[in-house]
Amino acid sequence: MDETWEKAVEAALAVHADSSSAEPLRSLTLDGAVKCLHGRLPPPALFEKFPALEHLSIANVRLASLEGFPRLPALQRFILSDNRIAGGLEFLVEAGLDALRDLDLSNNRIQSLDDLAPLARLRLVSLNLYECPVTKIKDYRPRVF
Numbered sequence: 001m002d003e004t005w006e007k008a009v010e011a012a013l014a015v016h017a018d019s020s021s022a023e024p025l026r027s028l029t030l031d032g033a034v035k036c037l038h039g040r041l042p043p044p045a046l047f048e049k050f051p052a053l054e055h056l057s058i059a060n061v062r063l064a065s066l067e068g069f070p071r072l073p074a075l076q077r078f079i080l081s082d083n084r085i086a087g088g089l090e091f092l093v094e095a096g097l098d099a100l101r102d103l104d105l106s107n108n109r110i111q112s113l114d115d116l117a118p119l120a121r122l123r124l125v126s127l128n129l130y131e132c133p134v135t136k137i138k139d140y141r142p143r144v145f
Helices: 002-018 090-094 113-121
Strands: 027-029 055-057 077-079 102-104 126-128
Touching (some): 002 027
Parallel strands (some): 027 055, 055 077, 102 126
């Protein structure tokens, strides 16, 4: 599975090959590039090679767990839409994502407000929960944090 992730990253980097190689990578999109058989991320080292990354999109890859999420200190926008995430958001907090402001969890399996509680420790400006079961809870918005 790690090989599949590595190939997906290489393919995404090829798209950025036109830009100056002296510039650090700031955006990486892997939407649909991998279909996780076990629902897990690759080892953190794969993404930690890009410490200046500000935008990461890993949508529609059948991701179910964020365990072992890498340290990406510059990450501001993270798109995880159309996956199978039901909880484990504390792994984002443990990764020290202090710069994260925009998190897209739309169309995932988050069902309860308790699942979202760890996110209160981040300084999010925008949290997208469209089509998540938690949005069916009456008056969920003011109770998120």
